[in-house]
Amino acid sequence: MTDATFQDGRETPLNLGAQDAEDLKVISTLTQDAVFPVTELAWRPGEHRFALLLNRFRWEDQTAAERRGRDYERVQSLLVFDNVLGVASQGIERSDNDVILSLLAVDFEPAEDGAGQILLTLAGDGAIRLQVEAIEAVLKDVTRPYVAPSRQAPHHPE
Known part of the structure; x- marks a missing residue:
């Protein structure tokens, strides 16, 4: 019998929770540059829940992709916030179902x-503000990773 090695491990889908501001920073980093259609926003006032179905860039895999010379990946993920008392947005055209939004920060x-x-900052001066009783968020991958359509890592010109 031999000890397990790092190479024996396998990638698993993310399933992370956040209950304080520091936890939320981790989720913000992992969801930066996620894209989603405006139709994938869900506010359930009776459940005090707000959710997004994101196509997030797999930042946690970027270095491995570069080192192995393979394509960058995205994965569909649910980002769910509980204890939400109210939701407000600006700069989002909810009536246009073809609008694609890009998440910059949480x-x-x-x-x-x-x-x-909780402030969800979107590209193009859009934002979603969630009034919460307390931080309770979950980021969970719900599909297998797929090749990023652009085949490139997102970048932000300075």
Whole structure:
């Protein structure tokens, strides 16, 4: 019998939770440059839940893809926020079902007693603001990774 090695491991889908601002920073990093149609936003006031179905760039795989000379990947992921009391947006044309949005960052603006606002910053000056009782978020991959259509890593000109 031999000890397991790093190479014996296999990639598994992400399934991460966030319960504080530091956790949310990790989710923000992993969802940066995720794209999604405006039709994949869901606000369920009765359940205090807001969810997005994202096509996220696999930042956690970028170095391995470059080192192995293979294509970059995306994966469909659910980003779900619970304890949501209200949702507001700006710069989003909800009536145009063909609009594709790009998520740049997920930030938390604290208020009293753990409450606050989660701000989803979108490319093109769009934003979604979630009023929350507390941070409770989940990022979960729901499909197998697929080759990024652009075959390139997103970049942000300075």
